[in-house]
Amino acid sequence: MTEKNAxxxxxxxxQARNKKSKEFALNNAIYIVFMILVLGITIQExxxxxxxxxxxxMSMSATRIIIAMGIGGILITGGTDLSAGRQVGLAAVVASSxxxxxxxxxxxxxxxxxxxIWLPIVIAIVVCGLIxxxxxxxxxxxxxxxxxxxxxxxxxxxxxxxIYFDRPPYGAQPIGGLRKxxxxxxxxxLGLDGTYSIPYIVLIALGIAAIxxxxxxxxxxGKNIYAIGGNSEAAKVSGVPVQKTLLIVYCFxxxxxxxxxxxxxxxxxxxxxxxxxxxxxxxxxxxVVGGVSTSGGIGTVPGMVIGVLIFSIIxxxxxxxxxxxxxxxxxxxxxxxxxxxxxxxxxLTKR
Amino acid sequence: xxxxxxxxxxxxxxxxxxxxxxxxxxxxxxxxxxxHALMGENGAGKSTLMKCLFGIxxxxxxxxxxxxxxVHFDTTRQALDAGISMIPQESMPVPCRPVMENLWLGRIPxxxxxxxxxxxxxxxxxDTTSIFKSLNMEDIDPKTWVRNLSVSKRQLLEIxxxxxxxxxxxxxxxxxxxxxENEVEHLFRIIRxxxxxxxxxxxxxxxxxxxxEISDEVTIMRDGRHVGTYSAKDLxxxxxxxxxxxxxxxxxxxxxxxxxxxxxxxxEDLTSAETKSFKNISFELRKGEILGIGGLVGxxxxxxxxxxxxxxxxESGTITLxxxxxxxxSPQNAISRKMALLTEERRATGIVPMLSVMENTILANLPRYxxxxxxxxxKRCLADTEKSIEQLRVxxxxxxxxxxDLSGGNQxxxxxxxWLLTEPDILILDExxxxxxxxxxxxxxxxxxxxxxxxxxxxxxxxxxxxLLGMSDRxxxxxxxxxxxxVDGKTxxxxxxxxxxxxxx
Numbered sequence: 092m093t094e095k096n097a098x099x100x101x102x103x104x105x106q107a108r109n110k111k112s113k114e115f116a117l118n119n120a121i122y123i124v125f126m127i128l129v130l131g132i133t134i135q136e137x138x139x140x141x142x143x144x145x146x147x148x149m150s151m152s153a154t155r156i157i158i159a160m161g162i163g164g165i166l167i168t169g170g171t172d173l174s175a176g177r178q179v180g181l182a183a184v185v186a187s188s189x190x191x192x193x194x195x196x197x198x199x200x201x202x203x204x205x206x207x208i209w210l211p212i213v214i215a216i217v218v219c220g221l222i223x224x225x226x227x228x229x230x231x232x233x234x235x236x237x238x239x240x241x242x243x244x245x246x247x248x249x250x251x252x253x254i255y256f257d258r259p260p261y262g263a264q265p266i267g268g269l270r271k272x273x274x275x276x277x278x279x280x281l282g283l284d285g286t287y288s289i290p291y292i293v294l295i296a297l298g299i300a301a302i303x304x305x306x307x308x309x310x311x312x313g314k315n316i317y318a319i320g321g322n323s324e325a326a327k328v329s330g331v332p333v334q335k336t337l338l339i340v341y342c343f344x345x346x347x348x349x350x351x352x353x354x355x356x357x358x359x360x361x362x363x364x365x366x367x368x369x370x371x372x373x374x375x376x377x378x379v380v381g382g383v384s385t386s387g388g389i390g391t392v393p394g395m396v397i398g399v400l401i402f403s404i405i406x407x408x409x410x411x412x413x414x415x416x417x418x419x420x421x422x423x424x425x426x427x428x429x430x431x432x433x434x435x436x437x438x439l440t441k442r
Numbered sequence: 443x444x445x446x447x448x449x450x451x452x453x454x455x456x457x458x459x460x461x462x463x464x465x466x467x468x469x470x471x472x473x474x475x476x477x478h479a480l481m482g483e484n485g486a487g488k489s490t491l492m493k494c495l496f497g498i499x500x501x502x503x504x505x506x507x508x509x510x511x512x513v514h515f516d517t518t519r520q521a522l523d524a525g526i527s528m529i530p531q532e533s534m535p536v537p538c539r540p541v542m543e544n545l546w547l548g549r550i551p552x553x554x555x556x557x558x559x560x561x562x563x564x565x566x567x568x569d570t571t572s573i574f575k576s577l578n579m580e581d582i583d584p585k586t587w588v589r590n591l592s593v594s595k596r597q598l599l600e601i602x603x604x605x606x607x608x609x610x611x612x613x614x615x616x617x618x619x620x621x622x623e624n625e626v627e628h629l630f631r632i633i634r635x636x637x638x639x640x641x642x643x644x645x646x647x648x649x650x651x652x653x654x655e656i657s658d659e660v661t662i663m664r665d666g667r668h669v670g671t672y673s674a675k676d677l678x679x680x681x682x683x684x685x686x687x688x689x690x691x692x693x694x695x696x697x698x699x700x701x702x703x704x705x706x707x708x709x710e711d712l713t714s715a716e717t718k719s720f721k722n723i724s725f726e727l728r729k730g731e732i733l734g735i736g737g738l739v740g741x742x743x744x745x746x747x748x749x750x751x752x753x754x755x756x757e758s759g760t761i762t763l764x765x766x767x768x769x770x771x772s773p774q775n776a777i778s779r780k781m782a783l784l785t786e787e788r789r790a791t792g793i794v795p796m797l798s799v800m801e802n803t804i805l806a807n808l809p810r811y812x813x814x815x816x817x818x819x820x821k822r823c824l825a826d827t828e829k830s831i832e833q834l835r836v837x838x839x840x841x842x843x844x845x846x847d848l849s850g851g852n853q854x855x856x857x858x859x860x861w862l863l864t865e866p867d868i869l870i871l872d873e874x875x876x877x878x879x880x881x882x883x884x885x886x887x888x889x890x891x892x893x894x895x896x897x898x899x900x901x902x903x904x905x906x907x908x909x910l911l912g913m914s915d916r917x918x919x920x921x922x923x924x925x926x927x928x929v930d931g932k933t934x935x936x937x938x939x940x941x942x943x944x945x946x947x
Contacts, residue, residue, distance in 0.1 A: 309560045311550045314539075318547050321536035328498070328534065329603075330519035330548035389538050 120433045121382055121394065124426065125401055132408040139411055142286055149289075150278075152403040153296035154179075154358065156396055157351040158374045159381075160303040161223075161344030163395040166378055167307075168340055169320040169387025170230060170237035175348050175374060177248040178222055179367030182215035182352025184256050187266045187273070187362040189214065195268030197261045208272050216349035222248055223345020227338035245371075249364070256364040267361045277357025292354055299347065304392040316340055320387025376423070377402050380430040401426070448507070449474040449642050450495075450526075450611050455504035457494055464490045465501070468668045470661050472611065475640045477633060479653040479674070482663035483686055483907065488646050489531065491663070492613045496528045497521040509610075519548070525610035527603075529617050531646075533596040537589035542570040544588050545603050573606050577632055593620045593718075601632065612636065613644045618652060619740050620718075630656055648738045650679050650944055662686055683940045687907050695912035696887050700894035702731035702915055707868060707899065709750065712759030720746045720923040723759070727868065727899050732890065734914030734931065735903045737943050741920040743903045744786055747870045751776045751783045777806065782861035786872040786903070788850065792857050795846035799838050800827040802845045802856050807863045830859035834889060851882025858889055869893065871902045875909060887913060907936045922946045 116123065133139050158175055165172045188199040189211035222244060229240040257263040276295075280288035307313040315336045318326040327333050348367075356362040375385075381398025383390030402423065409419045450472040457465040465487045472478045480488050493499040495506060497515030506513050508524055515521040521528075535544050543550065543566075551566050552559035570584040579598055588596060597620050604612050614633075618626045633643055633656060647653055653660060653674070660677055662669040662685045669685050707727040714720050720742040727733050735743045748754045750761060752770040761768050763779055770776050776783070785791040794802055804811060804823050813819045827841050834855045838848055845853055854874065861869065874890070875883045890913060894900055904910045910917050914931040919942035926942040 305560075311552050311559060311561060314543055314547070314550050314561060317539055318536045318543070321538055322534060325534040325536055325544075326547060328518045328530070330517075330522055388536065 117433065117436060121380065121397060121401075121430060124430075125397060125404075128401065128404055128408065132404070132412055135412040139408060144407070144411065146280075146288065146290060146293075148400070148403045148407050149293045150358070151407060152399050153290065153292040154351045154355045155370070155374060155377065155399045155403070156296040157299050157347050157354070158370055159377050159395045159399050160299055160392070161347035161351075162371065162374045163378045163381075163383055163390055163392070164303070164307070164316060164340050165237070165344050166375065166383045166385055167320045167387060167390045168316050168337060169323065170337070170340075171241065171375065171385070172226065172341070172344060173238065173241040173371050174222065174226060174245040174248055175241075175344070176367040176370035176372075177245050177252065178219045178345060178348040179352040179355060179370050180362075180364060181222070181248055181252040181255075181367075182219050182349040183356035183362035183366040184252055184266060184364060185218055186211045186215040186353040187269055187356040188255075190270045190273045191266065191268045192270045197264055198268065199258075199261070199266065201260075205270070208270070208276075212350070212353050215353045216346045219349030219352065220342050220346040223348070224338065224342040226345065227341030230341065231334040231337040253364045263364070265361050265363045266356075269356065269360055273357045274360055277354055277359070292358060295350075295354065299350070300392055300396055307392060312336065312339065317388055320384075320389070322388070373402065374399075376427050379434075380426060382430075382434060384434065385431075448472060449509055450644075451505075451507040451510075452491070452495060453505050453507070455491060455494055455501045455506075457490060457499060457501050464666050465494070466666045468504075468663065468666070469671075470644075470668075471671070472642050472644060473659070474610075474642055475637055476658040477637055477643045477645055477656050479657035479660040480644055480646045480663065481648075481650075481653060481660060481682060481686060482669075483905070486663040486686075487666040488663055489615055490666075492528065492615060492644065492646065495521070496526060496613060522548075522607055522609075525608075526613065527605075527607040527609040527611075528613040529597075529600045529604045529615060531615040531619070533593070533600045533620075535588040535596055535599065538587055540585050541582060541588055541591070541599060542566050542584040544599065545570055545573070545584075545606060569606075573602055577602055577605065578628065594622060594625050597621055598625065598628075601629065605632070605636065609641065611642045611644065613646075615646045616648070616739070617645075618647060618649065626652070648740075648944070650682050653682070654679065679941075679944075680937065683937055687936045687940065694884070694908060696884065696891050698732075698891045698894065698913075700730045700732065700891065700915070703729035703897075705729075706764060708760075708762040710760045710762070712746070712749070712761070713757045714742070714745060714749055714923075715755035715757040716745070718923070719754075720749075720920070723920075723925055725918050725925065725928060727901060728915075729899055730894050730897045731915045732894050732900045732902060732913055732931075734910040734917040735901065735920060736905075736907070736910045736917050736939050737920035739905070740922070741943065742923040743920055744872055745923075746920070747783065747872060747901060747903060751781060751870060753783075777864055777866075780865065780867040781870065782806075782864055782866035782868070783870045784854075784857055784861060784872060784874055786876070788853060788857065788876070793845045793853050796844060798842045799831070799836070799845055799848070799856055800824065800841040803827045803830055803841075803859050804863065806860050826863060827859075830856075830863065834859050834862075835885060849882065851878040851886065854878060854882075854886060855889070858886075862893075866898065868899045868901070871900060873903055873905065875904075875906070883909075907939060910939065911936065919943050 158179065162172050162175055189206055190208065191198045193205065226241055226244050229235050230237050276291055279291050281291060281294065282288040315326065315331045318331055319333055319336060323333060352367060355366060377398035378390065378395050379385060380401055381394035383395060405419055405423055410416065448471045452470045455465055455468045468487065468491055470480065482488050490499065494501040497518045497520055500516065513524055536547065546566055551562040553562040567584055574580050574582060579602060582591065582595055582599065591599065597617065601617060617629060621629060636643060645657055654677065657674045659671060660674050661671040662682065664686060705726040706729045710724050712723040723746055737743050745754060749756050752772045752775050761770060768779060770779065794805065800823060804827065811819045811823050824841065831838065836852050836855045836859065838852060845856060875886050878886065890900060902913060911931060916928055917931050917934060917939060918928045919926050919939055921943055926945040929938065
């Protein structure tokens with residue numbers, strides 16, 4: 092087919108090339124912004140590209156990537172999840188309360204013998220998975236709009252976390268004294284040699300991203316979530332089990348928040364009931380900047396990862412070049428809106 | 443009745459929606475390896491009947507038998523599994539996904555990988571290619587996003603999808619409406635091929651010539667009822683038309699006393715800027731005249747009036763209002779030139795369901811109620827609403843009632859009230875009585891007749907033949923985006939209009 096403009100004339104070659112490069116810029120705007128950011132910061136401060144900085148950025152991003160993997164899947168179905176951050180908090184509190192070392196003075200369970208490290212992690216994942224399941228059931232079967240359903244579980248989950256957290260004998264005290272094996276998971280490195288080491292937590296996040304990528308691209312389940320978000324009526328008529336799929340999407344996302352919460356506690360060495368507050372909005376912003384459409388049907392795992400990295404680089408990099416943190420907020424806001432505005436242009440259907 | 447005689451029977455099917463009995467004791471029996479056409483005017487209940495078969499609606503009464511055995515479908519999945527597939531009237535793709543995923547949606551091939559099933563892209567591509575090959579559709583790239591396909595290619599994709607289920611019965615709901623002539627030929631080759639393989643096709647279409655060409659048997663419906671089933675060999679175009687429309691017209695319309703005067707609007711050679719829309723439309727509208735616009739679905743009548751009202755772009759042609767050329771580029775512009783448009787989709791583009799009767803009434807006229815202080819003049823809003831309600835005899839518990847709680851007819855009257863408050867000279871009514879029960883229709887007709895008698899000029903699109911004949915001074919008939927004739931409402935008849943409406947088909 093030859094390309095035609097509105098008047099029906101065939102485009103000249105230079106016009107076509109112009110259109111192509113414009114399209115390229117439009118389709119890859121997110122990567123271009125990413126490059127410009129890194130370039131700008133590096134020009135200001137050449138030492139920014141040191142491995143140590145990259146490692147810190149990756150560490151910062153790891154749990155956020157895991158949360159984004161969960162919320163991204165939900166966004167692709169055309170839903171949303173406001174309870175993600177509170178679920179992260181619940182997982183952080185539960186896992187760390189079960190993994191304090193024996194002679195820590197304010198142990199939540201003073202007499203309890205040490206559990207194998209995997210058990211509290213699994214418990215945290217299962218607890219959040221259950222909350223996700225409830226989200227999914229409310230949305231798929233009670234037909235409550237996702238925004239409202241997860242707003243409800245957001246508030247309720249905070250209540251649950253606080254009740255669990257604020258108990259005798261020590262009351263509402265930050266949970267500290269985490270076992271070495273847990274904190275190692277959060278802040279330890281896999282050293283390739285002295286300089287180039289990779290945090291375990293980053294490896295875990297990349298592993299999760301790889302699994303989710305496989306799910307989205309290589310399984311029937313993945314194809315179904317894109318179809319539901321793209322045109323749920325078509326999916327239904329074609330025999331896609333829409334309700335069951337939604338249930339699994341929210342449940343799986345919950346499980347990921349559970350893991351992310353545990354790792355967040357491990358990384359920071361403690362937890363309070365306010366952990367994770369607002370993380371869902373950061374994750375949604377990252378996904379959206381990474382090209383996920385909040386109206387559903389569109390989004391990729393690499394895009395989500397890049398979205399998270401962009402925000403981490405803004406926070407870390409702009410602090411690194413001593414930019415006023417309030418300005419950073421303004422830049423983040425501008426990036427969120429312009430990313431979506433660009434995307435809207437990309438998917439604009441010509442009438 | 444033996445298994446061999448009918449592959450599908452639907453017996454005594456009835457289905458009601460709030461306020462409407464859409465299907466009333468309808469029967470259809472389809473023989474294996476035949477093309478069975480289903481015909482009727484717009485709103486006769488054809489699509490509803492097929493949705494009952496396909497598990498989208500569940501019939502209130504009646505039974506469905508497949509190869510003699512009673513079946514019941516709660517979901518489309520069950521219907522698909524039983525060997526029934528459907529090409530919907532409007533193609534319903536998942537736009538930002540590849541063609542092949544759309545084709546196999548709901549049954550994407552997987553290969554076992556331990557406990558996990560991984561999508562078998564290679565097989566999916568092979569299966570897609572082989573289906574496209576067997577249907578001569580190799581020009582569609584299985585890997586491109588569906589949103590990159592043209593409308594007719596999307597329709598072909600739906601056809602391929604329906605075929606790929608290896609169904610015994612394929613329902614085709616107006617499959618040719620967005621196809622070009624060559625593509626219709628292509629579709630017919632596919633249909634004949636399927637028929638020779640023993641597949642039965644239920645073919646819904648308005649295009650009588652198509653029906654006579656492709657079908658073996660024809661079932662005709664009217665007003666949700668079964669008129670009869672005939673062998674296509676025994677039918678002629680005239681017979682089909684008279685069976686589709688045959689009903690009497692006595693006392694369904696109020697007397698009219700309007701006298702059309704001089705022309706207030708002249709449309710000359712108007713062509714849409716959209717592709718596959720209307721072309722070279724010319725007509726004039728007189729003061730105090732009711733001009734009906736007739737035609738079948740796809741005649742582009744709505745597109746025409748929406749373009750006149752500034753909602754859609756115009757490529758060429760002129761509109762003259764009161765002797766001056768008018769460039770109407772937006773609805774605001776049209777409203778300021780004393781035009782009003784009552785849209786076709788009352789729920790989608792007319793009422794604001796959660797707002798009150800009063801808020802709905804004053805919506806198009808809000809600037810007029812703003813006091814100098816900047817606040818709305820509640821007293822005048824209320825006074826005008828109450829006056830309108832009385833004038834148009836809207837039945838509502840109060841002006842504060844949410845409009846969604848009124849009947850369709852009363853909602854429509856509120857919309858009339860809304861537009862009458864803007865004091866228009868030209869009212870464009872797009873299917874003003876759609877989905878309204880018979881009693882309320884009469885009241886709407888009375889309102890229209892009164893308006894015309896008071897010197898308002900009215901353009902009324904209607905797909906109901908009796909309504910067109912009963913209400914219009916003149917009737918402009920369109921077919922495939924062109925005017926095929928403007929006839930006098932008093933001297934014409936249904937058959938003549940139907941023939942004009944199907945002229946290019």
